[in-house]
Amino acid sequence: xxxxxxxxxxxxxxxxxxxxxxxxxxxxxxxxxxxxxxxxxxxxxxxxxxxxxxxxxxxxxxxxxxxxxxxxxxxxxxxxxxxxxxxxxxxxxxxxxxxxxxxxxxxxxxxxxxxxxxxxxxxxxxxxxxxxxxxxxxxxxxxxxxxxxxxxxxxxxxxxxxxxxxxxxxxxxxxxxxxxxxxx
Amino acid sequence: xxxxxxxxxxxxxxxxxxxxxxxxxxxxxxxxxxxxxxxxxxxxxxxxxxxxxxxxxxxxxxxxxxxxxxxxxxxxxxxxxxxxxxxxxxxxxxxxxxxxxxxxxxxxxxxxxxxxxxxxxxxxxxxxxxxxxxxxxxxxxxxxxxxxxxxxxxxxxxxxxxxxxxxxxxxxxxxxxxxxxxxxxxxxxxxxxxxxxxxxxxxxxxxxxxxxxxxxxxxxxxxxxxxxxxxxxxxxxxxxxxxxxxxxxxxxxxxxxxxxxxxxxxxxx
Numbered sequence: 001x002x003x004x005x006x007x008x009x010x011x012x013x014x015x016x017x018x019x020x021x022x023x024x025x026x027x028x029x030x031x032x033x034x035x036x037x038x039x040x041x042x043x044x045x046x047x048x049x050x051x052x053x054x055x056x057x058x059x060x061x062x063x064x065x066x067x068x069x070x071x072x073x074x075x076x077x078x079x080x081x082x083x084x085x086x087x088x089x090x091x092x093x094x095x096x097x098x099x100x101x102x103x104x105x106x107x108x109x110x111x112x113x114x115x116x117x118x119x120x121x122x123x124x125x126x127x128x129x130x131x132x133x134x135x136x137x138x139x140x141x142x143x144x145x146x147x148x149x150x151x152x153x154x155x156x157x158x159x160x161x162x163x164x165x166x167x168x169x170x171x172x173x174x175x176x177x178x179x180x181x182x183x184x
Numbered sequence: 185x186x187x188x189x190x191x192x193x194x195x196x197x198x199x200x201x202x203x204x205x206x207x208x209x210x211x212x213x214x215x216x217x218x219x220x221x222x223x224x225x226x227x228x229x230x231x232x233x234x235x236x237x238x239x240x241x242x243x244x245x246x247x248x249x250x251x252x253x254x255x256x257x258x259x260x261x262x263x264x265x266x267x268x269x270x271x272x273x274x275x276x277x278x279x280x281x282x283x284x285x286x287x288x289x290x291x292x293x294x295x296x297x298x299x300x301x302x303x304x305x306x307x308x309x310x311x312x313x314x315x316x317x318x319x320x321x322x323x324x325x326x327x328x329x330x331x332x333x334x335x336x337x338x339x340x341x342x343x344x345x346x347x348x349x350x351x352x353x354x355x356x357x358x359x360x361x362x363x364x365x366x367x368x369x370x371x372x373x374x375x376x377x378x379x380x381x382x383x384x385x386x387x388x389x390x391x392x393x394x395x396x397x398x399x400x401x402x403x404x405x406x407x408x409x410x411x412x413x414x415x416x417x418x419x420x421x422x423x424x425x426x427x428x429x430x431x432x433x434x435x436x437x438x439x440x441x442x443x444x445x446x447x448x449x450x451x452x453x
Contacts, residue, residue, distance in 0.1 A: 025235065029228060034220035042216050051223055055231045062235060121215050140209035141216050168208050175208070 010074055018065045025062055032075060033058070036082050043086035043137055045126040053089055057082040083142055087152055090134055124174050128167055135160055136167035 010031070016024035036057050040050040060081050068077055125133055134153065138144040139160070144152070149160045412428075 022232070022235070026228065026232075029231065033223050033227065037221040037223050038216065038219045041221055042219075051227055054223060055227060055234065058231055059234055059238075063238075121212060125212070136212075137216075141213045171212075172208055175211075 014065055014068065014074070017062060028061070029058055032078055035075065036078060039079055039082045040086055041122070042125065042141065043083070043090065043134060045133070049089070053085050054082070057085045060085065079142075083138075087134070087138075090130060091153070120178075124171055128170060132163040132167040132170075135163040136171075139164050 010028070013024040013027050013031075017028055033054060037050060037054045040053040040057070041047065044050045044053060057078070061078055064081075068074070125136070128136065131153075135149055138149045138152070139146070146157045146160045146164075149155075150157045153160070
């Protein structure tokens, strides 16, 4: 029942926000900003930059609200915009480097005195090189295919696959070591 | 704590297997799909400022290219039609007569001899003598002439009910419509026009050298306006054409009879 009400509310907010109603825009922001910031932080290893990208994501959302057909899930539409914002930022900031397999090195241990907590998954992700972190996010978390990733990042499918394998290997090593040390 | 969370996805025996690749993905996926991060308190103020600065987006509807092309084509076509009509209707009558004279009509003595007979076709009374026209009709410099053969084809048949009508009827004032209607009520003239031949003859005008002067043929010269005839034919205003033709014949008949008498007199001398 609450979901239905929220869905109805969101549509009325969208209609008002299209007309430039600032209150409706703020309601949309408050409803989705925490999710959008999480997505941006997932791709960008910097809190401030992630928040900047969240704001630019909402700017694009409000600019293009009239193009949202209101047929799909609104959150999925916002998520796609946020991911595109992050990819655009990563590609524009500098040339993205993709580490070759022989250069692979283990990422640092994220163990703390209080033990490994769940938020360390973000810390593990932050330690990955930009290229393989982005590809891992796109493939493992956001569900893109290798050919889609290759097109988005302007790389070959082989590079996408190898970078994914590299990310998995590093993450599994850290996860395994931390789990052993935590329970050993 | 990650320990129990880790054990949910991994076992020591399966850590190096393909399943653990998928489990690694699933571990991160489940975590990041549920995670939320609270933005700083100033984030909305920054966004609000950016939204205030930005002008409202006005959706500009693009006009498809093919609509522009269609409008241009329609405009050109309309201009062409309008120009064609305006040129046709605005040609000065004096210029038409000067540039496009029709051949002179010349009386035939034998025809005039039977001119008193009722229902005698005018075509017989006033025959187109091509050779005489070419030899004697004076043409002003720069004028053009329709071929005589074509002119003869344009008016397929002209019939005068009674030749005396031309003589007895008083000259009609140019704007006296009532007198004309009275005269025309007796159907003194009927004519059939071959409009296509008339149009073709107008289109095929050819320049002609000035012919030798002849007072006699000059007096006989009848110069109806072919464009005017064509216009009348197109507008199906046969009454107007008949009126003009009647006036021309009426005014020309006096001249013809006078010239014929003069020539007979000269020949007798």
